[in-house]
Amino acid sequence: MTNNIKCHKCNREIPENETFISRGNTLCEDCYIDATHKIRVCNPMGERAKTAFRKSHGLGGTDGLTDLQREIYHYTQSKGKVTRPELLKQFKLSENELENNFAFLRQSKLLKGKKEDDIVYITLWSNQDQ
Ligand SMILES: [Zn+2]
Incomplete structure (x- = not known):
């Protein structure tokens, strides 16, 4: 119910x-x-709280995400790495919306920021598939 x-x-x-x-x-x-x-973002206390929260609600993987968060995750997964402007354009988001969703995905240990040659990319948290 x-x-x-x-x-x-x-x-x-x-x-x-x-x-x-x-x-x-x-x-x-x-x-x-x-x-x-x-x-x-980058608050270890928050991360622990979030992990505990998700555990207590039986959430794992991409369960419990909004459709948008799931799409961002799968889009990033298919590209390997993406930039913020790319996501803003792809999903027609405001920067605030993107940061909120990215913060959630990061705290869920699904996505993370990664700096390469002065460009910050968004990649999968665990980049070991494929
Ligand atoms: Zn809301």
């Missing part, structure tokens, strides 16, 4: 047990992170 609730900020439908409350508004995880800035 799942009651889907709409995120106050991005209007995405989210299962009731994945909602967060911030200042009286019901938010999805991404918007909650965005709103509170409690979990940041």
Whole structure:
């Protein structure tokens, strides 16, 4: 039995047990992170909290991602490595949206940033397939 609730900020439908409350508004995880800035990219505490959260909810791999996050992941997977401008163009995102989604994917240990010759690429967290 799942009651889907709409995120106050991005209007995405989210299962009731994945909602967060911030200042009286019901938010999805991404918007909650965005709103509170409690979990940041490169914050090991946040990463642990996220891993524990996902474990406690039985999430793993790309389960529990939004369609967009899954598409970004698969797009990155098919390309091997991508740049932010490439993703912005491909998925018609604002930089803020991209950062939110990338932060989530990074904390889920799916994607990571990688610097090569002064260009920061986004690649798979574990680049050992193929
Ligand atoms: Zn939202």
